[in-house]
Amino acid sequence: MMGERMTILLFGVSNVGKTTAGEILAYRMGYEFYDLDDEVKKYYNTTLEDFVNTGTLLDRDRKRGCVIDMIMRKKGDKVFVISPISYPKYFNRYFTREDVLAIELQDSPEHIFERLVFSDENDRIYKDDGYKNAHKRYYISEIKRDILGYRRSFAKVENKFYMDNDTAEMVVERIVEKYCLGN
Secondary structure: OOOOOOEEEEEOOOOOOHHHHHHHHHHHHOOEEEEHHHHHHHHOOOOHHHHHOOOOHHHHHHHHHHHHHHHHHOOOOEEEEOOOOOOHHHOHHHHHOOOEEEEEEEOOHHHHHHOOOEEOOOOOEEOOHHHHHHOHHHHHHHHHHHHHHOOOOOOOOOEEEEOOOOOHHHHHHHHHHHOOOOO
């Protein structure tokens, strides 16, 4: 695939590290970076908080699908982070393209918990380790539920990449090596 136009799609549950690893990978490769959540906020002029509390899940995934299509039509090399979607029909068709490398980032619930961050109603990210640790059992349970719940959505993503709690930089180095992306 090197030398041709390429799109790297990164999938995974919330807080697995898609955005951080995706930004580093895009920078390393000299590619454009897109994050589905950010693109949805821009396209629909909303916050994620408002977006996830509007309409049905199918309606939201349909809207996400429109944004995915729009980004996928853009020319040039890109890393595109896809937030969890319950209806994979909105992205599965891209897996057959020769210029697409789809990777699902995976890690253990405990490792994902360590990376857990929160966002307020204005989508500002913040850490609250005291609160997080006080509710650890709840969050670990929710992370396990997400991993199982999105298994079907990510079923056609053939490339499964286990992060093993590595730093984002190490994850990117391993991805570059595993998928022969060096430039």
